[in-house]
Amino acid sequence: MTTTVLRTxxxxxxxAYWNTNQQDPVNLRLGEVDDLYHHHYGVGPYDPxxxxxxxxxxxxxxxxxxxxxxxxxxxxxxxxxxxxxxDDLVLDGGxxxxxTSIMANQRFGCEVDGVSISEYQVGFANDQAAxxxxxxxxxxxxxxxxxxxxxxxxxxxxxxxxxxxxVDLGDLYREFTRVLRxxxxxxxxxxCANDVTGLRSKSVSKINEHYTCDIHPRSAYFTALADNGxxxxxxxxxxxxxxxxxxxxxxxxxxxxxxxxxxxAYQEGSFHYLLIAADRI
Numbered sequence: 425m426t427t428t429v430l431r432t433x434x435x436x437x438x439x440a441y442w443n444t445n446q447q448d449p450v451n452l453r454l455g456e457v458d459d460l461y462h463h464h465y466g467v468g469p470y471d472p473x474x475x476x477x478x479x480x481x482x483x484x485x486x487x488x489x490x491x492x493x494x495x496x497x498x499x500x501x502x503x504x505x506x507x508x509x510x511d512d513l514v515l516d517g518g519x520x521x522x523x524t525s526i527m528a529n530q531r532f533g534c535e536v537d538g539v540s541i542s543e544y545q546v547g548f549a550n551d552q553a554a555x556x557x558x559x560x561x562x563x564x565x566x567x568x569x570x571x572x573x574x575x576x577x578x579x580x581x582x583x584x585x586x587x588x589x590x591v592d593l594g595d596l597y598r599e600f601t602r603v604l605r606x607x608x609x610x611x612x613x614x615x616c617a618n619d620v621t622g623l624r625s626k627s628v629s630k631i632n633e634h635y636t637c638d639i640h641p642r643s644a645y646f647t648a649l650a651d652n653g654x655x656x657x658x659x660x661x662x663x664x665x666x667x668x669x670x671x672x673x674x675x676x677x678x679x680x681x682x683x684x685x686x687x688x689a690y691q692e693g694s695f696h697y698l699l700i701a702a703d704r705i
Contacts, residue, residue, distance in 0.1 A: 429541055429568050434638075438590050441636045442542035450678045451521060454491040460527070461552065463520030463545075464586040464613070465697075466493025466669035467500060467662055475675065483677045490676060493669045497613065498524045498585065504658060504701040505581045506609040508532035512580040515539070515603060517569040517596070518587025522549030522562070529562045534581075537574065539567040570595045572603060579603045583611040589637040593648035601652045604704040610654055612700045613662070616642045618693055625694035630685040642696055654702040662697040663690050 430436045455461030470493060474485040501524065508514065510533035516525045519538025522545075529536050540546050549564040556562075567573055569584075570591055582600045600610055615631070619641045622628050632639055649656060667690055674683045689695030 429566060431568065435541055435568070435590075438636055439541045439543075442540075443544045450680065453487055453678055454494060455521065455523070457488050457491040459552070459555075460491075460495065460523045461521035461548070462491075462494045462498060462523040464494060464497060464524075465666060466490060466495075467497045467665040467697075468493055468668065470668045470672045474672075486672060486676045487678070490669065490672060490678070493672075495523075495527070497666075498527050500662075500699065501583055501585055501611055501613050502528055502531055504609075504611045504699065505532075505583065508534045508581060510534065513537070513578055515572065515574065515579045515582040515600075517572075517582060517584045517600070518590065519549060519564055520545055520585075520587075522552050522564055524583070524585050525549070525562050525564070526553065526556060526558070529558055534561075536562045537572075538562075538564040539569050539572055540564065541566070541568055570599055572599060574603045576602050577605050579608060580605055581609045581611070583613075585613050586615065588612060588614050588645075589632075589635075589639045593640060593644055594651060597648045597652035597654055601654060601704055606704060608704045610649075610702045610704065612645070612698075612702075614640075614645070614698060614700075616640055616645060616696050616698055618696060619643050621692075622689075622694040622696075625689055625692070627685040627689035627692070628695055631682065631689065631695070634680075634682045634685070639695075642698070645698075645700060649700070649702050653705050655705050656700055656702045658699070658701040660699040662699055663695075666690065666697045 474489045512534040516538035525536040553559045553562040
């Protein structure tokens with residue numbers, strides 16, 4: 425099974441990174457706030473009062489605020505999925521520890537399939553769904569999002585939340601077009617490089633190296649979408665909205681040292697944080 429899911433050396437290295445990065449405090453400590461675990465970043469201004477008050481609870485306040493910001497990011501993605509109901513089937517491409525999938529089911533009642541090339545993440549996410557009593561409607565699979573094994577035209581919505589930098593966009597959107605119904609919605613939140621300056625940015629290179637990923641230029645998204653019958657209906661530049669998350673994280677107990685690279689890349693304009701919503705035609 426592993427040989428069919430992990431088809432390249434790059435995919436194997438990505439899977440190994442996430443399989444061995446099991447105790448990453450950024451993901452785990454934030455998820456412990458309300459037992460909802462994400463694998464992405466946050467948007468919106470942070471509450472400055474979390475930096476005030478008793479010193480012995482300061483770290484706890486910052487952790488809770490970072491988690492609020494990352495859940496706000498997932499809510500923003502879900503806002504753009506279009507009308508969904510309990511009869512709709514959706515796909516979470518690169519589902520991580522399952523937080524966004526669980527939130528989608530909570531909001532819409534829809535049935536969710538998540539796919540990840542990390543066996544550890546799949547097991548963790550399925551345990552979370554079972555603990556919440558939704559394991560029959562929120563399922564996670566050890567599969568490649570370039571080959572989801574889902575029936576053609578079966579999904580009303582598909583999303584990727586900070587996962588597209590691990591795959592070829594043409595291959596990805598070809599698969600998403602296959603599984604989406606006519607008129608179905610695809611939503612992406614991603615970091616992408618400025619076409620003029622991003623690929624020469626030292627900060628963008630540091631992010632690539634830190635996460636074992638391959639950040640795409642902004643133009644590559646729109647080219648690949650158009651090539652595969654996915655037409656953007658909404659594009660939101662979230663760059664300014666994500667900077668406060670990174671500023672707060674520099675003051676947190678879960679800072680990893682990569683925060684400065686993100687802040688520099690966003691502030692110098694070599695890196696963008698985008699939401700793209702597109703319809704299948």
